[in-house]
Amino acid sequence: MKYVTILISLVFLFGFLAISQETSTEGATSGIMAKGVPERTITSPNASVPNKISYQGILTSSGGAPVADGAYDIKFELFNVASGGTALWSETQTAVPVSNGTFSVLLGSVTPLIGIFYQPLWVEITVVSGPGIGSPIVFSPRTELASAAYALGPFLKSGDNYYLNSGQLGIGGEPQENFLLDTRGNFSFIRSKATSGWAGFVADKTYPTDNNYFILRTAGVDKWVLGTMGNDNFQIRYWPLFQPYVYVDTLGKVGIGTTTPDKLLTVSGNAKVRDTLFVGTTTSSGQLNMYRSGVSLPVAKANSSVYGGQLQLFDELGNLVVDLRPNGYGEGGGVDFYRSPSERGVEIWGNAYGQGQGYIGVRGDNRSMIFDPRLVGNNSVQLPDSSISAAEMFNEPGVANSYVQGPITIANTGVTNILSTTINVPAAGYIVAQAHSYGYLSGDTLGNLIVSIETSPSLNSSLRGSAFGFANEVFGMSVLTWGQLSPHKVFYVNSAGTYTYYLTGARGYNRGAAGIYAAELLLTYFPTSYGTVQASIPASMVSEFDSPELINSGLSENSPSQNENNEELYKVDLRELEIKALKARAEAERAERELLEAQQKIQQPSGSEPH
CATH class of the missing domain: 2.60.40 (Immunoglobulin-like)
Incomplete structure (x- = not known):
């Protein structure tokens, strides 16, 4: 084409x-x-x-x-x-x-x-x-x-450069005021980006006493000013108040809330650190000093010692009152509380003399108390004469124990008492009962064996007991089997006295013969608790507790999991009894104190009230 x-x-x-x-x-x-x-x-x-x-x-x-x-x-x-x-x-x-x-x-x-x-x-x-x-x-x-x-206009060209000879330039609108460059728009930014080398903004004033700053406005009103004003020190001012919030002098000292910083950072006002404040480096030690108005010396110091960090507190006269520091023997540290400028009142060490033991010393003019686990026996606690009364030492923990070798044959019906242990306690508290024994089953058809710790020789509960054996299993020949039985329970007693507890046995499935060897029942008394103390109780005792929880709703034909009256069992926290006893004791002490105060007031003449 x-x-x-x-x-x-x-x-x-x-x-x-x-x-x-x-x-x-x-x-x-x-x-x-x-x-x-x-x-x-x-x-x-x-x-x-x-x-x-x-x-x-x-x-x-x-x-x-x-x-x-x-x-x-x-x-x-x-x-x-x-x-x-x-x-x-x-x-x-x-x-x-x-x-x-x-x-x-x-x-x-x-x-x-x-x-x-x-x-x-x-x-x-x-x-x-x-x-x-x-x-x-x-x-x-x-x-x-x-x-x-x-x-080509209005720009002039010089080599590869373009420029305006005079006038103002507006981007997004006509320039206003005296701005040589005025940008406008919903998103108005000026960007300086270097693909390599440097990028930035240069504002050059002729004399140090001139002003050279950058202004941030809101709706045409000056709000913030950044730059130098009257000198070469940099500052950030809130223009409506003409208040310099940040000030940096030519020596690199920064002031926040002040124009006269005397340290590299001087803050006049409150300061908050939400994350981590680093003081010092791996090559230069740091120190924090805290001052009180009107006192020339610091009242607190956080600094470094030869062995690590150190915290010291001083009174208004500059006397050391608290000194917390490492002990100088490797691990551990200590704290001294001073009772005078040169004498310590309390001395506490976590690793005294580097021997892995703690130390506490309380010192007075004539009497001192020393707690030093490095020493043996009674020497580890040194107290002034008559500092502890017999009554204060009376309710210490104690134990009682019983043992029987056996064998003890466990009847196929009912409850068999294996052994009992009696303990005499000085006050209200908890009794922890622990038992251990060996049980055997023999015959050609075997059932099981249950042992538990009870307050009566006629009770046996499988829920808080220990059991082993079979469900009437037929073997076709005579066999003998052994098992360990180790039940335990916790009881609460609300007063001093003598209490007896029993290790009892019973059969769940009662085929074959059963017995117990080497049975032991240990009772330990504790005056108080430090946590939850749960136990099971029969329905007849539920009224003594505020929050019982039903844990068994009926009696199984072959499992004696309730008491002799077929009462349902409940899980409770024995601390309720302790708290009720403490409240009753506090009320009694308060009533006794009020009565004594009333009697003293009647006996005192007018105008002789103690001050």
């Missing part, structure tokens, strides 16, 4: 995105020519600049006649070299209407234009398809883009 030539008319306007471009008629070759028709001027600041290029052209045959009317697919490409290279941008517009050979398009309608208009660019055109086009036709040479006339 005949070759087709194209006559192109270009209109380029890039607003502030890029310098507007046009193709000069003097540079037109190979049947391509264009002329610029600007759509807007730079004097219309409120108009939105489209990211498109208006592009017109004429398609002609090799003989110069316009091509047939119709729709053509045309490809447009931008290169930064006159020939060869890789396209920086391209798009293909389909069904471009051509009438009498002419067409008009907006470049960027298919593929958005990108920021490449800072360098020489050439346009390459390819007619892909259309009436009479058998295969794509690339037109060459490429046409170089040139600047439109008004796109």
Whole structure:
């Protein structure tokens, strides 16, 4: 087919995105020519600049006649070299209407234009398809883009640099006040980014006494000012109060709330550290000093000693009153409480003399108390004469124990008493009962054996007892089997007295013979508890507790898990009894004290009240 030539008319306007471009008629070759028709001027600041290029052209045959009317697919490409290279941008517009050979398009309608208009660019055109086009036709040479006339102003060019000779520049709106550069918009930022090397902002004043600062405004009102004012010291001021909140002098001293910092950091006011405060480094020791108003010496110091950290407290005269420090023997530390400038009143060490033992010394003028586990026996506690009365030592923990070798035969029905232990306690408290024994079963059909600790020789409970054996299992021959039985229980007694507890045995499944060897029942008395003390009780004792919990609802035919009256069992916390006893004792002591005070008041003459 005949070759087709194209006559192109270009209109380029890039607003502030890029310098507007046009193709000069003097540079037109190979049947391509264009002329610029600007759509807007730079004097219309409120108009939105489209990211498109208006592009017109004429398609002609090799003989110069316009091509047939119709729709053509045309490809447009931008290169930064006159020939060869890789396209920086391209798009293909389909069904471009051509009438009498002419067409008009907006470049960027298919593929958005990108920021490449800072360098020489050439346009390459390819007619892909259309009436009479058998295969794509690339037109060459490429046409170089040139600047439109008004796109060159108002900037002046010096080498590769552009500048304004005078006036102000507004971005997003007309500049106001006396700002040389005024940016406006919903998101208005100025960015300085270095792809390599440095980036920043430079504000240069002529003399040190001049002002040089950056202003932050809200709705046109000055709020914060950052910079130097009247000198070269940096400061951050809240402008409505003209108050300098941060001040940095030329020696690097920082003041917060003050303009006269005398240390590298001086804070006038309250300060809070929400995470971690580091004082000192691995190569330089740090120290914290705390002062009280009107006192010239610090009242507290947190510093480092030869052996580690040290905390010291002082009175208003500078006398040491508390000294907390490592002991100097490796692990452990201690604290001294002073009763005079030179004498310690209390001395406490966690690892005294590095021997792995603690130490406490309480010292007075004539009497002292020493607690030193390094010493043996009574020497480890040294107290003044008559410092502890017999009554204070009476309710110490104690034990009682009973043992029987056996064998003790356990009856197939009812409850068998194996042995009992009696303990005499000095006051209300807890009795921990622990038992241990060996049980045996023999015969050709075996049941099981249950032992428990009870307050009566006729009781036996499988829920808090210990059991072993079988469910009447048939072996077909006579067998003998052994097992360990170790039940334990905790009881609470609400007064001093003598209490007896029993180790009892019973059969669950009662086939075969059963017995006990080497039975032992140990009772230990404790005057108080330090945690939960749970136990099971029968229904007849539930009224003594506030929060009983049912743990068994009935009696199994072959499992004597309740007492002889078939009472259901409840789980309770025995501390309830202790608390009730303590309350009753406190009420009794209060009543006795009030009575004594009333009697003393009656006996005292008027005006002789103690002071």
